[in-house]
Amino acid sequence: MPTSKDVAAAAGVSQSTVSYVMSGKRPISEKTRLRVEAAIEQLTYQPNAGARALASRKSQVIGLVLPITPEAHLGSLMEFIAVIAATARRHDHDILLVTDEEGSQGLERVVGQQLCDGLILMQVEAEDERIPVVRKLRVPAVFIGIPDDSAGLNCIDADFARAGELCVEEMAAAAHTSGVIIGWRPRLVGSRLNYVGRFLGGADAAAQRLGVSLSHVPATSDRGSIEAAVDACIAGMEGKPAFVSPDMTVLELLPRILRERGLEPGKDASVIGMGPAPQALIELQESTVLDLQPRLVSQRAVEILFSLMQADNPDPGGLLELIPPLVTHRHGTAEPPVPVPQSTR
Amino acid sequence: MPTSKDVAAAAGVSQSTVSYVMSGKRPISEKTRLRVEAAIEQLTYQPNAGARALASRKSQVIGLVLPITPEAHLGSLMEFIAVIAATARRHDHDILLVTDEEGSQGLERVVGQQLCDGLILMQVEAEDERIPVVRKLRVPAVFIGIPDDSAGLNCIDADFARAGELCVEEMAAAAHTSGVIIGWRPRLVGSRLNYVGRFLGGADAAAQRLGVSLSHVPATSDRGSIEAAVDACIAGMEGKPAFVSPDMTVLELLPRILRERGLEPGKDASVIGMGPAPQALIELQESTVLDLQPRLVSQRAVEILFSLMQADNPDPGGLLELIPPLVTHRHGTAEPPVPVPQSTR
């Protein structure tokens, strides 16, 4: 493997000149720049990442912290990861995977070893054990998800309150006067993931405003529990039932569960919900679906992280950004997308 | 951040002793070892990854190369990634994500910059453009998927031929005398992913052996195309139809498509197939499903890579390993798992 020394020799310049040609951190005469670039090309030189990190104290790597919990919707996770990786590359950074297999020790490790310059944490919970760790580490970090105590942290997420509202609005627009919100998983009920609460809040407010009645029926992620919840709803409702869910897993199962009970979704019952995986939308044609815009959320997460990393400011105040969902697919109609991000605080 | 120099000072030893205590590469007296370990603990010392990589010429990182093609089943991909990351950590290595956004240039980059010591490539195609690149780079690499020309490469995959056989055997056991294999996507038809061909080969052989008739109907990943294929099958078949597919996307859609046509899967029609995402199995209760054992495949991939990296042998012959699938879920019965990996060549 050629080194910058080799390049310097080949171009007849000093090693520092090679470095400056690559970084552009100081003016170089056209003439020598061309010579150096030619040598680089010729030798197919690539700087050694370790040496560069050592000297510059920057690894050009960002750590992506994933919770591999059984209740995660893997397809959605992957969606985020892909966008994050692509965006990072566009900023000339790479992604190091940090699974929470090692728990928050993994965080201390990757930061302690200076393997990465910043962190993105996914699926952040209401009271996330990773939060005190990150606070202590004083490393640039962005949280995807809104913890209960987000003071001083940089958080971004889909706006679930707005999503709840939108779902109920869709419900009302489809002439339902009552509906049921169904489905989140057992470990989430204890407000572990507070997006559920945010969703309910928005939905309830809209229900009150629009004069529709709304009930909540919890379910776990296994099929039996969802079936039981559906049966309870059907029994207790009058008219065409409407099912609303903020949970991708529930949404994926709902249509077939309804069909098994002789209800044709979209005709005998409405299914309204939202999920972060656009790919899954093709499977939910009978439903009205909001796009949680995972691409936007993850892209912004990366961009916020970069602004933090550049500022190099130890404590930049904290930021809370909510991305409004989009009605992407409305059962039985052509879909009119209406983008517009927004941020607060 | 404390350095090994600080540790040395605190423990009253030389820096090299600290290094040797950490690596265990030379005998250290009990006494000094304890002192050094105490100092490490005390200062919460962690070695700097960049410096370590520079000096040892090993980054302790493995590059995971993902194809983010639209036709990938993201949930399955994620499944693999999680296992690979966990296994790598168990060997004291980290995972760097290499999306093929940059194409095979990304490979040249991560290897050239010496960001990683080895590569795992996922979703390897029959004629994969990454193969000549990896060959040239002469870096330890494991392919998940079997390319047409696998000579000298280290490949591992699920045994799709066996899977095809098993599916047909399941079909015959359910008293079908004819069935149809349905669904792979347009870009895959051109033998891009040859697992389809392997699956068909196995299925055909079994069909011949068991005296059942079998036809192939291609479909794309969009719902309309699968529906058309199903309709064609229903029209042309006599008796209870059996649908077999090696494609997770198709399997997920099949049950509801059948129901829309008044066929209750498992009763009026059989759905038999296999997919790499165990999570999805809960959604496929009406089907007979083989587990492609993504956990086993990815675990072995990592282990093979480590043996290559240790050998440090530039050209270790090549290896082809096929993991037999497992009948995990048989419609309407309790499932008797029958494990046993195997390898060839």
Next chain:
DNA sequence: TTGAAAGCGTTACCAC
């Protein structure tokens, strides 16, 4: 506009 040289924090060889 360019070069020389001092680090950056490890590892590993050579002495003792």
Next chain:
DNA sequence: GTGGTAACGCTTTCAA
């Protein structure tokens, strides 16, 4: 058993 020290390949200050 242990310590000194020369790499490792880059960045960046200081001089010119």
